[in-house]
Amino acid sequence: MKKRKLKGFVLPTLYLLITISIFVGVIFMGRDIALTNKDYDYGTGILDEEKVESVLIEDTVTSSEISKPILEGAADIKVHFYSKDENEELQQNSLIYFENTYLPNTGILYASDEVFDVRSIFSGKVSDIIEDEFFGKCIVVEHQNNLKSYYYGLDNINVKKGDEISSETILGRAKNNEIENTKKTFLLEIYHNNELVNPESIIGTKITDYSEN
Numbered sequence: 001m002k003k004r005k006l007k008g009f010v011l012p013t014l015y016l017l018i019t020i021s022i023f024v025g026v027i028f029m030g031r032d033i034a035l036t037n038k039d040y041d042y043g044t045g046i047l048d049e050e051k052v053e054s055v056l057i058e059d060t061v062t063s064s065e066i067s068k069p070i071l072e073g074a075a076d077i078k079v080h081f082y083s084k085d086e087n088e089e090l091q092q093n094s095l096i097y098f099e100n101t102y103l104p105n106t107g108i109l110y111a112s113d114e115v116f117d118v119r120s121i122f123s124g125k126v127s128d129i130i131e132d133e134f135f136g137k138c139i140v141v142e143h144q145n146n147l148k149s150y151y152y153g154l155d156n157i158n159v160k161k162g163d164e165i166s167s168e169t170i171l172g173r174a175k176n177n178e179i180e181n182t183k184k185t186f187l188l189e190i191y192h193n194n195e196l197v198n199p200e201s202i203i204g205t206k207i208t209d210y211s212e213n
Contacts, residue, residue, distance in 0.1 A: 064206045066122050067168055069151065069188050075112035075174065078185065079105045081198040098134070098179055107150070107189035108199045110174065115184050119168045121149055122207055126163045134178045135187060139171050145210040146194075147202075152187040153177045 082094035082104035095102040096109065110116075124143035132138045135153035142148050154172030159165060174186040190199045192210055 064208050066203055066205055066207060067119070068203055069119055069121050069149075069186075070110060070116055071119075074116040075110040075184075077108055078111035078180075078183075079109035081105060081107060081200060083198065096179060105187075106196055107152075107187050109179075109185055109187050111180060111183040111185040112174065113183060115173050115175070117170045118151055118154055118172055118174055118186050119170050120165050121167070121188075121190075121203065122147070123166045124149075124164075126159050126161055126165060129157065129159075129161055136175070136177055137172070141165065141171075143207065145207055146192060146212045147207065147210055148191045148194075150187075150189040150191075152189070153179075153185055 079096055080090070080094045082091060084091075086094070094105050096105050097103075120141055122141075122143045124141045124147075126139060127142045127148075128140040130138045130140065132152055137154045137157060138150055138152045139154060139157065139159065140148065140150055151171055153174060155175040157172040158170055159172075165171075174184040176183070177185060179185065179187075188199050190197050190202050192202075193212075
């Protein structure tokens with residue numbers, strides 16, 4: 001058999017092809033490793049303890065907010081809370097007129113031409129349901145941190161004494177009463193450590209802002 005010789009350019013071409021293959025392989029291996037590391041870093045970032053903790057704290061703070069006793073726009077404040085520290089004009093706007101007598105308002109008097117639902121401002125326990133001579137039925141709810149709310153002038157009551165309720169539970173509906181016969185009204189009173197406080201200064205704050213003594 002006659003021996004054949006490889007032409008001079010064949011071997012250099014083979015070496016070049018092998019070198020290129022090795023170089024491309026190294027590039028692809030490096031990219032795979034980089035992607036793997038990137039995915040790993042992304043995963044551990046999501047599970048970062050500080051990020052998880054901040055989300056939990058935010059949720060807790062949001063859930064501790066004291067809410068309005070009515071839906072937005074359901075009724076207007078007719079008479080504000082009376083404070084001896086306010087100026088004369090504000091004090092005059094905080095008086096309830098009844099049987100030719102002006103009475104300092106002990107809470108917020110909401111009024112509307114239409115019937116509207118009244119809701120609990122925060123979670124708690126229905127400690128009592130009493131009868132008021134002017135407003136009729138009144139629901140008393142005890143909250144944490146010695147906060148207590150009174151809802152005067154309700155009809156169609158949905159709760160009973162001893163019930164554990166959540167925030168914004170519908171307690172009943174506003175109705176006509178001895179104080180106001182032309183509109184549906186209800187009075188909200190709030191006590192902290194057995195002292196009357198202005199509900200407008202409490203609504204929208206956090207239950208954790210108030211101490212037990």
